[in-house]
Amino acid sequence: MPLHDVGYRAWEGVLRPRAAAVVIAGTGIRLAWKSRWLRRVMLFAWSPALMFAGGFFAFEQAVEDGSIAAGRDATRRLDGFGLVGRLVATSLGGQLDDPEAARRIVWSRLLLAFMRAPQAVLLAVVVGLVAPRLIAGDLRARAWLVYFTRPVSRSDYILGKFGVLAAIVTVITLLPALVLWLVGVLVSPSLAVALATWDLPLRIIAAAVAVTIPTVLLALAYSSLTAESRIATFAWFATWVACWIAHGALAGADMAAATRPQGGAAVDADPYAEDPPSEHPPSEDPSAVMPRHAQQFNWLARAAGIDNSVDRWAWLSLYHAQGVVQAWIFGIEQRFVVVLPPLASLVAVALGSLGVLLVRVEAPARA
Amino acid sequence: MIDAGTEPLQERSPLPVRLERVEKWYGRRVVLAGVTLDIPPGITGLVGPNGAGKSTLIRAILGLVRLAGGRVEVCGIDPAVAARRVRQLIGVVPEDDAAIPGLSGVEMVQYAARLSGLPCVEALRRAHEVLDWCDAGQERYRTVETLSVGMRQKVAFAAAIVHDPVIVILDEPTNGLDPLERRAMLGRLVTLARDHGKTILVSTHVLRDVQSICDRLALLVRGRVRLAGSIADLTGSADRDLRLRGSGPLELFVARLTARGMKARLAGDGDGVLLHATDPAAVVAVWEEAGRAGVEAWALEPERRPLEEVFLAALQAADDADLGRLANAPA
Numbered sequence: 001m002p003l004h005d006v007g008y009r010a011w012e013g014v015l016r017p018r019a020a021a022v023v024i025a026g027t028g029i030r031l032a033w034k035s036r037w038l039r040r041v042m043l044f045a046w047s048p049a050l051m052f053a054g055g056f057f058a059f060e061q062a063v064e065d066g067s068i069a070a071g072r073d074a075t076r077r078l079d080g081f082g083l084v085g086r087l088v089a090t091s092l093g094g095q096l097d098d099p100e101a102a103r104r105i106v107w108s109r110l111l112l113a114f115m116r117a118p119q120a121v122l123l124a125v126v127v128g129l130v131a132p133r134l135i136a137g138d139l140r141a142r143a144w145l146v147y148f149t150r151p152v153s154r155s156d157y158i159l160g161k162f163g164v165l166a167a168i169v170t171v172i173t174l175l176p177a178l179v180l181w182l183v184g185v186l187v188s189p190s191l192a193v194a195l196a197t198w199d200l201p202l203r204i205i206a207a208a209v210a211v212t213i214p215t216v217l218l219a220l221a222y223s224s225l226t227a228e229s230r231i232a233t234f235a236w237f238a239t240w241v242a243c244w245i246a247h248g249a250l251a252g253a254d255m256a257a258a259t260r261p262q263g264g265a266a267v268d269a270d271p272y273a274e275d276p277p278s279e280h281p282p283s284e285d286p287s288a289v290m291p292r293h294a295q296q297f298n299w300l301a302r303a304a305g306i307d308n309s310v311d312r313w314a315w316l317s318l319y320h321a322q323g324v325v326q327a328w329i330f331g332i333e334q335r336f337v338v339v340l341p342p343l344a345s346l347v348a349v350a351l352g353s354l355g356v357l358l359v360r361v362e363a364p365a366r367a
Numbered sequence: 368m369i370d371a372g373t374e375p376l377q378e379r380s381p382l383p384v385r386l387e388r389v390e391k392w393y394g395r396r397v398v399l400a401g402v403t404l405d406i407p408p409g410i411t412g413l414v415g416p417n418g419a420g421k422s423t424l425i426r427a428i429l430g431l432v433r434l435a436g437g438r439v440e441v442c443g444i445d446p447a448v449a450a451r452r453v454r455q456l457i458g459v460v461p462e463d464d465a466a467i468p469g470l471s472g473v474e475m476v477q478y479a480a481r482l483s484g485l486p487c488v489e490a491l492r493r494a495h496e497v498l499d500w501c502d503a504g505q506e507r508y509r510t511v512e513t514l515s516v517g518m519r520q521k522v523a524f525a526a527a528i529v530h531d532p533v534i535v536i537l538d539e540p541t542n543g544l545d546p547l548e549r550r551a552m553l554g555r556l557v558t559l560a561r562d563h564g565k566t567i568l569v570s571t572h573v574l575r576d577v578q579s580i581c582d583r584l585a586l587l588v589r590g591r592v593r594l595a596g597s598i599a600d601l602t603g604s605a606d607r608d609l610r611l612r613g614s615g616p617l618e619l620f621v622a623r624l625t626a627r628g629m630k631a632r633l634a635g636d637g638d639g640v641l642l643h644a645t646d647p648a649a650v651v652a653v654w655e656e657a658g659r660a661g662v663e664a665w666a667l668e669p670e671r672r673p674l675e676e677v678f679l680a681a682l683q684a685a686d687d688a689d690l691g692r693l694a695n696a697p698a
Contacts, residue, residue, distance in 0.1 A: 008500045008555075008563065011493065011531035015455055015484030023481045031469045137468060141512075145465035146526070149429055150482045151451040362431075 017151040024152070024160025029167050032130055041126055042171055048118035049176040055110050056184040063103065064189050100196060107184055107197060108330045111177055115207055116323050119173045123211065124240055124319070126168055131219035132232030134161045135361065139227040144364050154362050158220070158354075165216040174208040207326040214318065214346045217353035224360035240318065247317035254312065311338075315345035322346065382407055382440075383534050383566035384428055389437035391423055391590075398423045400590040401437065406534075406568055410560045412577035412598075413570040414678065415587035421570045422462070424587065425536055428568075429454060442533060455484065458527035462538035462570075464519060472507035472514060472522045473498060479526035490529070497525040502551065516543035524552070528559065534566045535559060541576055553580045574674040578602070586678065588685040594677070602671040611653065612639040613664035620660040627652060641670055 032038055138144050147157055181201055185194045218239075222232040314320040321342035327333035328343075384406035391399040398420045415421050426432045427439050430446025430453050439446055446453040466475055473494050480490035498507050501521045506514060511522060520543060528535060540556070541549045557580050559565040571577060577584060577598070584601055586594035594601065611620075617633055617640055624631035624642060629649060631642040644650050650667065657664045 006496060006499070008528070008559065009496065010563065011485070013485070013489060015530055017451070017455060017482065017484030020482055023478070027467070027470070027478055031467070034469060141468050142461070142463050142465045143467050145459070145461040145463070146467060146479065147482065148431060149454060149457070149459035149461065150479065151454045151484065152482055153451060 015151075020150075020152045020156040021159035021163060024147075024157060025163025025167070028134065028161060028164035032164060032168070038126070038130065041122070041129075042168070045119065045122045045126070045172040046176055048114065048122075049180055052110055052114045052180055053183045056107070056180065057187050059103070059106050059110075060184065060187045060189070103188075103193070104197065107181070107200060108203075108332055110184075111180060111200065111204060112207070112326055112330045112332060114180060115173055115177055115204075115211070115326060119176070120211065120319060120322065123169060123172050123215065126172060127165055127215055127219050128233060128236040128240070130168060131165055131216070132223045132229040132236060134164060135220060135223035136226055136229040136232050139224075139364060140229070142364075144361070148362060154358060157361055158357050161220055162216055165219065166212055169208065169212045169216065173211060174205065177204045177208070203330050207329045210325045210329060210346065211322050214322070214350040214353070217350050217357065218318070221353035221356040221360075224357050243317040244319060247313050247320050250313040250316065251311055251320075312341070315341040318346075318349065383442055384568070385440040386424070386427070387438045387440075389424075389427055389439060390435040391420075391427060391432055392435050398590050399427065399434075399437075402587070402590065402592055403437075404585055404592050404595060406566060406585075407583070408560070408564060408566045409582040410556060410567045410569060410580050411583040411585060412581035413568055413585050413587065414572070414574065414577060416682065418589075419587040420590040421587055422538065425459070425538065425568070425570060428536065429457060429459065455530075456533045458530065458532035458535045460520075460523045460527045460535070460537040460540055462542065465523065466511035466519065468512050469510060471510055472503060472518065475511050475522055476507075476525045476529050480529040483530035483532075485530055493529050494525070497529045498522075501525050501555065517545065517548045520544060520548075520552070524555070532565070534568070536568045536570070538570045539573075540569060540571070541573060549576075556580055574678055578674040584674075586681050588682060589689065591685070593685045594681045598674070601677050602674055603669060608670035609642050609644050609650070609653070609667055610634060610639050610670045611642065611657065611662075611664050612666040612668070613657065613662045615662035616660055617662060620657055620662045623656045623660055624653065627656065629653075639666075 138147075178201055181197070181204065185191060185197070219232075219236055222235045222239075223229065225235075226232050311320060311324065314324045324333060324339055324342040325346060328336075328339040333339060382405050384404075386402050386404045389399050389402040390397070402420075402424060404424075413421050413424070423432060427434060428441060428446065430439075430450030434447065441453045442456055444453050444456075467478065470478060473491075476494035476498060477490045480493055481487060485493060495507075498521070501524060503518065503521050503525065506518050507522070511519060514522065520540070524537075524540065527537070535556075537556070541552055544552060553576060556567055556569070560567050560582075569577070569581065581598055583597050584594065585592055621631045621633060621640055624640075629642060629644065629652070631640055634641050642653060644653060653667065654664070
C-alpha cells in the first residue's frame with residue numbers, strides 16, 4: 001500500500017461537465033502531437049511560407065524603390081523569385097500605376113496561392129493520416145464506452161474530434177497565412193498598410209474555415225464508418241484522387257473543346273504565344289490576360305485565381321470546389337454564378353458528413 | 368457533490384434506480400419485456416444467462432437506448448429526458464476493455480474525471496488518490512494498451528469511481544482477475560457500499576461473487592425479471608432446515624435425533640447434518656443430542672441453498688412458464 005494512500009474519499013466540489021468538447025479536443029491534440037512524424041510534417045508545412053514571404057518582400061521592395069511605377073520591366077525583375085515572382089508579375093499585369101491597388105491584388109493572390117497550392121495539398125495529406133484514427137480508433141478500442149457512459153453528448157464528442165483536426169488545419173493553413181500577412185505589413189514601407197489591408201486577415205480566417213469544415217467533417221465521417229482506420233485512410237485518399245481525376249478529365253475536355261476552332265480541328269496551341277486563345281473576351285481585369293511566361297505554371301496561376309476561365313466541374317472535387325470558394329472569399333472570383341455550384345457542393349458534403357457522424361458516433365452504444 | 372438539479376435527490380425518489388415495465392425491442396426480438404425492478408442502496412447482483420438483456424438494461428439505466436415502453440428513473444431523473452445528468456450520477460465499469468490508446472493509466476483516470484466534470488488539477492489529484500486506493504502502483508504510468516488485464520480492470524474501476532458517483536454499475540468486474548485481485552476488488556465494492564453509501568449494481572455470471580458480497584439479487588431471463596429479492600430470502604430454506612456443522616460420529620447423532628422423532632440426515636456435501644427444527648425446544652434437543660453422541664459441534668445455522676441451485680431452479684421455472692405460454696397461445 002502506498003504511504004500516501006488516503007483511501008477513497010468523497011468529492012466535495014461540484015461537477016461541471018460543460019466543456020467536454022474542449023477536454024476531448026485537448027486530449028486528442030496531445031495524443032496526436034506525440035507522433036514524431038506529425039510534428040515533422042507540421043514543421044515542414046511552414047516551409048512554403050518562406051517562399052511566399054519572398055514574394056511579399058519582392059513586391060514591397062519594388063514598391064519602395066519605385067520600380068512598380070516604372071512599368072512592365074518591374075515584373076521581369078520580380079521573375080527572379082521563380083514561381084512566386086512569376087505570380088507577382090502576372091498579378092501586376094498592366095496596371096502598375098497604383099501601388100495600393102496592385103498591393104491588394106498581389107497580396108490576395110499570394111495568400112490564395114499559398115492556401116491553395118502547397119497548404120491545401122499538405123492539409124489533405126495530414127488530415128488523411130490523422131483523422132481516420134480519431135473515431136475508428138475509438139470504435140476499435142471500444143473507447144466510445146468511455147465517452148457515452150459519462151455526461152458527454154454526441155455533439156460534445158463530434159466537436160471534440162473536430163477540434164483536434166481544426167487545430168491541425170489552423171497550424172498548417174491559418175497561422176502561416178496570417179504570419180504571411182504580418183510579414184507583408186512588416187516589410188511594407190509603412191505600417192499604415194495594415195490598416196489598408198485590414199480585411200485580409202478576416203478573409204484568411206474565412207478561407208481557412210471554408211477549407212476546415214467540409215474537409216474535417218468528411219474525414220471524420222469516413223472515420224466513423226469503420227473500426228479499421230486503414231480503410232478510412234484509403235477511402236479518404238481514394239476520394240481525393242478519384243474526384244481530382246474526374247474533375248481533371250472533365251475540365252480537360254472543356255479546355256480542349258474551347259481551343260477547337262469552329263472548323264473542327266483542334267488548334268495546336270502555342271503555350272508561349274503572346275495572346276493565347278481564350279473563351280473569354282478581354283477584360284480590364286489584369287488577371288484576365290495571362291502572360292506567356294506564366295503559362296508554364298498554370299497550376300499556380302489557377303491556384304491564385306489568375307486563370308479566370310469558368311471551371312464548371314469544380315464542384316466535383318473537394319479541392320477545386322474549395323479553391324473557387326476561397327477565391328471568392330479573397331475577392332478574386334466575383335461571379336457568384338461561378339461560385340454557387342462549388343459552394344453548394346461543399347455545403348452538401350459538410351451536411352452529409354455531419355449527418356453520418358450524428359448517426360454513427362453513438363451507434364455502438366445503442367446497438 | 369453532484370450538481371444534478373435544484374431539488375435534493377433523495378426528496379425526489381428514495382430509490383437510486385427504479386425501472387417500471389421497461390420494454391425494449393431490437394427489430395422483432397424482445398430484449399426487455401416489461402422489466403420492473405427497484406435497485407436500493409447497497410450491492411445488487413444482476414444475473415442471467417447470456418442474452419438475457421443485462422447489458423441492455425444497463426444501457427437503459429444510462430439512457431443510451433430508446434425504450435419501446437415503460438420508464439426508468441435514476442435518483443428521480445428520467446435518463447430519456449436528461450441523460451447527461453443521469454450519467455453524472457453513475458460510474459460504469461464496462462465488461463469489455465474500453466480505453467483510449469496512447470493514454471497512461473493515470474491519464475486515463477484523469478481524462479474520465481475531466482469528462483465527468485472535475486477541474487483539471489483536481490482530476491489529476493483524485494486520479495492518483497483513487498489509483499492508490501485501488502493499489503495500482505507504478506504501473507499507472509504505462510500506456511493502457513500495455514497493461515495486464517488485472518491492471519486494466521483496476522484502471523477502469525478507478526475511472527468509474529473517480530468522480531464520486533452515487534451509483535456504480537459494474538459489468539463482470541472480476542473478469543480476468545486472479546483470486547487475490549478478485550477478493551480485493553470485491554472488498555472495495557463492499558467498502559463503497561457500506562462506508563460510502565453507494566448503490567452498486569454488479570452484472571456477473573459468477574454466482575459465488577454475488578453470494579459473497581450482494582445484498583440483493585435480480586435474475587433476468589429472456590428480458591424478464593424472474594427472481595428479485597434479498598439474497599438471504601432467496602437462498603433461505605422454505606422448510607426452515609438447519610445445518611449443524613461439526614465433527615465426530617455424525618451417523619450416531621443422526622440416529623439419536625431420528626429416534627427422538629426429528630427429521631435429520633447427513634448433508635449431501637459432507638459438511639455436517641441437515642435437520643428440521645421448528646421450535647426452540649427442538650434446537651435445545653439438538654444441542655443435547657450432539658453432546659451425548661460426542662459430536663463436536665461449532666455451528667448451528669439456517670440452511671442456505673446454494674445460489675446456483677436457486678438460479679437453476681428459476682431458469683427451469685422460466686422455461687416452463689414460457690413453454691406454458693406458448694402452449695396457451697392461440698394458433
